[in-house]
Amino acid sequence: MAQYLHLWDELLQVRLYTGTDDTLVWCHSSYGTFSTSSAYSLFFAANKCFPCARPIWKSKAPARCKFFMWLVAHGRCLTADILQRRGWPNSTTCQLCQSEDETCAHLFIQCRFTTKVWRKIRSWASTRIPLPGQNFANTEDWWLLARKQVPKVRRRDFDTVVVLAHWRIWKERNSRIFEGAKHSVQEVFQGIRDDIAMWRHAGLIAVPEE
Ligand SMILES: [Zn+2]
Structure with a gap:
């Protein structure tokens, strides 16, 4: 694709x-x-190396989430800028913050709504990873730096959560556009926590909750 x-x-x-x-x-x-x-x-x-390939495909996220993440990491996710280029209907503005143009890098890394969600994940998981934000150019830029802050034993879990968070942000964006249903930062975070609990139960998250 x-x-x-x-x-x-x-x-x-x-x-x-x-x-x-x-x-x-x-x-x-x-x-x-x-x-x-x-x-x-x-x-x-x-043979060109794609640094996010390993974190994506070695993560334990379901295949549909990994495939989606592959598109995101390549900047190929159908955000407003790409829809605009193809002449397809789009709403231009980011639905999460309502203040910037929607691009793949903005939606998943630079948007303040996304940063707030990650702030909650970070404090819940008690890690010291840098938050995504304006300092990073795209998902790859932030992800490769952030995962280095995570102990090796937990890195695969972290990658799985990164894929999940991107998936949830995308679902929230779609929910606002297609269903007119808007959820708060806390609700999106809670959705991610619920998924993590379910994925842990299914054996996709290895390290038990502390
Ligand atoms: Zn935004």
Whole structure:
């Protein structure tokens, strides 16, 4: 799905002109002409490291949440800015704070509503992780830094909770847009706690509650 959406974005830039002959262009070298060295390096193009891959796929969150998180970490989640680019209906403004434009980075990291939810999670879990906020460019930026503050034995649980929190923030955003139902920071936090309790019961969270 991420590749499909990426292709969509790429094709938005393409303009076709009638009456112009097609030409062959090798787009993997700087001059547009084929070279064996550029073809050789193409073999390794898929080796590009994505730092959030391990935290996402090794987390214990359900598959649908992990897949969603994969889109978020790639900035491919269908927030207002992406809907706008595609000409789809959207509400532009972030529904959680009502004061900034909605982008993936804003909704999940820079929005003050999200930061408040994380403040509650942080104090409940008694950890010292940095809060998401304006200092961070996106989810990857914050997540990779924050998880380093968590002891290794709890890191997988932390990753699972990060996926869950993103999922819950997204559900709250959708609830406000599509159902007109607005929940407070405390209610969203409580929803995350309830899910954690349920996930722990199902064996998805390893460390018992203290
Ligand atoms: Zn916001």
